[in-house]
Amino acid sequence: MKAAIVVSTPDAEFEALAFKDSLTKSVRKVAELGYDGVEIAVRNPQKVDIDEINSIVKNSGLQVPAVGTGQAFLVEGLSLSSSDKGIRERAQERLMLQVDFAANFGAAVILGLIRGNVEKGVNRNDAYMWLIEGVRRCAEYASTRGLSILIEPINRYEVNYINTVSEVLELIDAVSMENVYVLVDTFHMNIEEPDMVRSIKQAGSKIGHVHVADSNRWAPGFGHIDFVAIKKALDEVGYNGYISAEILPMPNPDTAAEKAIQTMRQVFGW
Numbered sequence: 661m662k663a664a665i666v667v668s669t670p671d672a673e674f675e676a677l678a679f680k681d682s683l684t685k686s687v688r689k690v691a692e693l694g695y696d697g698v699e700i701a702v703r704n705p706q707k708v709d710i711d712e713i714n715s716i717v718k719n720s721g722l723q724v725p726a727v728g729t730g731q732a733f734l735v736e737g738l739s740l741s742s743s744d745k746g747i748r749e750r751a752q753e754r755l756m757l758q759v760d761f762a763a764n765f766g767a768a769v770i771l772g773l774i775r776g777n778v779e780k781g782v783n784r785n786d787a788y789m790w791l792i793e794g795v796r797r798c799a800e801y802a803s804t805r806g807l808s809i810l811i812e813p814i815n816r817y818e819v820n821y822i823n824t825v826s827e828v829l830e831l832i833d834a835v836s837m838e839n840v841y842v843l844v845d846t847f848h849m850n851i852e853e854p855d856m857v858r859s860i861k862q863a864g865s866k867i868g869h870v871h872v873a874d875s876n877r878w879a880p881g882f883g884h885i886d887f888v889a890i891k892k893a894l895d896e897v898g899y900n901g902y903i904s905a906e907i908l909p910m911p912n913p914d915t916a917a918e919k920a921i922q923t924m925r926q927v928f929g930w
């Protein structure tokens with residue numbers, strides 16, 4: 661397993677990011693701290709200088725395991741579950757751009773918040789069918805580029821459906837595409853899963869990426885999640901990918917990023 665941390669591009673704003681400075685500074689700092697990868701959150705790939713991002717990443721020697729997409733939901737309301745066909749189409753088109761962006765790095769594309777909510781007055785099953793269709797179209801497009809899609813169970817305070825690992829596994833079954841995996845995030849699992857270890861084991865080989873944050877969304881080691889148990893479960897299911905810190909910049913960005921890699925080194929034996 662390898663260590664990564666989430667950073668944003670300058671067009672993007674997202675609370676749970678350790679670094680909001682210029683990407684160059686952030687990426688340099690991440691590399692200096694000994695991370696292997698940097699996960700990039702982008703709202704709209706058309707609004708960022710892709711060549712510049714490419715060269716920043718290449719110079720750093722870091723890999724980009726995944727690209728985050730949730731800000732298009734938070735800022736623009738784009739959603740694959742929207743009852744408005746136009747909004748669903750725009751979410752879809754944005755995700756195609758995200759796949760093109762991710763292809764620069766061989767990164768997976770995360771479908772977290774952009775899955776969206778079941779809107780008031782809308783039947784859950786209708787929203788679910790729109791979502792299945794949207795995820796399938798993303799996955800088909802990603803597969804033409806040899807990339808994966810990661811579906812993230814997100815806690816009930818951020819989205820109103822598909823909050824648990826088993827619900828995501830059900831969705832993946834319904835989508836029925838080889839390149840769709842689960843992204844397990846310890847912060848969300850700590851809220852939604854009765855037993856995080858059992859959920860990791862249930863997801864097994866379908867785990868494609870891991871986000872870590874402690875119970876308070878500070879860096880691992882600042883809360884009460886048992887990361888040794890999480891590591892053991894990931895070992896048991898043979899997970900060998902990235903462990904990516906998606907944490908609040910608390911008590912400040914540098915301390916957060918340092919604490920995250922320090923705890924991961926201790927727990928994962930790096």
Ligand code: LER
Pocket residue numbers: 676728730772773812814818845871906
């Ligand atoms: C995104 O990876 C995530 O975990 C969400 O909580 C975003 O708010």
Ligand code: MN
Pocket residue numbers: 772812845871906
């Ligand atoms: Mn996450």
